Amino acid sequence: MSKIRLATVWLGGCSGCHMSFLDLDEWLFELAEFADLVYSPIADVKEYPQDVDVALVEGAVANEDNLELIEQVRERSKLVISFGDCAVTGNVTALRNPLGEPEPILKRIYVETVNSLNAEIPDEAGILPPLLDQVKAVHQVVLVDLYLPGCPPPAGRIKAAIAPLLAGEAPELSGQNIKFG
């Protein structure tokens, strides 16, 4: 049996979901027998590859880089999993949404709360990906096949979502496995 092509993606989130993924500990060895990690922030791959079987997407869609990447991910992956609360609901990443447009928020963070005479919003081209007006959950932008909530989802919950896939079965999450927060 050929290995499944697994990707993990990091959009607007704190990387806590990836930390939780690493908490799978020795099960990662088992996973490696069935899956090749073809793209991940913990693997040095620059371009999102073609023909990915399963993509775990951490984080919300918060800026234009996130938007470009998630569209590629959807186009090149069979199964897209919203991985963690930021991907599923927007969560902490979306806390800025009730405050309106991003400009006043950037000003607050880079200028008003900084104790420096020449504090300014970085505007050099390519430094800061432009923020979207509103942070969005992944399924508000592209089609999502499976939801794996939690902040972060505990390792056991991640396993419950991935292990059936390795056996060619569709995972069904319920009970504490779909708890937000």
Next chain:
Amino acid sequence: MLTVTINEQELRVNEDATVLEVARDSGIDIPTMCFLEGISAFGACRLCMVEVAGTSKLLPACATKVAEGMEIHTDTERLRSYRRMILELLFAEGNHVCAVCVTNGACELQDMAIDAGMDHVRYNYQYPERGVDLSHDLLGIDHNRCILCVRCVRTCDELEGAHVWDVAGRGKDSRVILGMDEAWGSVETCTSCQKCAYACPTGAIFFKGSSVSEMQHDPAKIRFLANARQNKEWLR
């Protein structure tokens, strides 16, 4: 006594009982959110809707009295789909961020979402701009987490007799207010009894100083107090 059937089970019941009371007495659970034993039923959240033969309208179990021959269904596919829809709408309407909420892990809204199989929200989040009032010495309210179940309003009015809480605004602008829409700390009629904090099902009303996951509500205390007054049973 009357005869009704719930989910094909025939029951002999008291004539002044509600559908919810009858169901729970027979071990049939109907999910509720705004209902709280010890204060009056209100029918605000619509989670306890049931199907009754002979009417196409769904009826709230908490506020519907039984009648002779009533045929009730509490757990059909249609009801389950509406309950999940209601929960998703509640999550989309306010700003509910479980991960940073004082009552994460002990929240009735969160638990009900789990029971309903809500793994994501299909509706667009509204991200309303709502405030937080921390002007009271002991208690705080975060309107972002309020679902307008008005348990606090009824508890304060019916049990404490203070009627500090009420509802102002219409439609999506509805919100609970204190006194004459004042800062909590300056409302002189508030007795600081804390019953609103015990009654609240979400992280909206909390003890100041609670951090993430630290707030424990105690809705059973409301039932205890109501019973204690009525039946002079003051030991818990």
